[in-house]
Amino acid sequence: MDKFTRNYSIVLGVVVVALLAWWINSSWQPQVWEINDVLDTDPELADYPYQFRVKRFENGVATISTPRNFQVPAIRFLEVIHPELAGLAQDDPKMIAAQQGLIDHQKRTQGLVLAQPGVDRVDWELDVQWLADHGVQVGGN
Known part of the structure; x- marks a missing residue:
C-alpha cells in the first residue's frame, strides 16, 4: 500500500x-425513552388516536410532539382522527367535545x-x- 492510500484510509477511518x-x-437519549414509556403506559393516552411523544430533552426542557398549532388548527387534525366531524362547524357540539378531548389529552401529557x-x-x-402521513400539508409544503 502506498503512502497516499495509507493516509487516505486512516483519515477516512x-x-x-x-x-x-x-x-x-x-x-442515545434514555431519559426520552423513559418518559415516552410513561406516556405509553398511561391508559387514557394509550386509547387516544394520536400518540404524544417526547422528541427531545435538553436542559430541563422536554419537547413534545403535537398535531396542532397556529399553522394547523385543531379542527383540521380532528377531522383526520374523527372523519365523522368533517364539514361540521367549529361551534357544533360534537366538534367542541372533540376539541375538549384534545385539550384534555394534551394537558394530561404535559x-x-x-x-x-x-x-x-x-x-x-x-x-x-x-400530519403529512395523514394528508395534511403544513405551510408551504
Whole structure:
C-alpha cells in the first residue's frame, strides 16, 4: 500500500468513527425513552388516536410532539382522527367535545411529563411528519 492510500484510509477511518460516535451520542437519549414509556403506559393516552411523544430533552426542557398549532388548527387534525366531524362547524357540539378531548389529552401529557425527574418545562413541536402521513400539508409544503 502506498503512502497516499495509507493516509487516505486512516483519515477516512477517523471520519467514519467520528460520525458514528456523533450519531450514537445524538440518538442515545434514555431519559426520552423513559418518559415516552410513561406516556405509553398511561391508559387514557394509550386509547387516544394520536400518540404524544417526547422528541427531545435538553436542559430541563422536554419537547413534545403535537398535531396542532397556529399553522394547523385543531379542527383540521380532528377531522383526520374523527372523519365523522368533517364539514361540521367549529361551534357544533360534537366538534367542541372533540376539541375538549384534545385539550384534555394534551394537558394530561404535559402533566405526566412535568412530573418526571429533571423536567422543568414543556415545549410543543408540530408533528409535521404525522400530519403529512395523514394528508395534511403544513405551510408551504
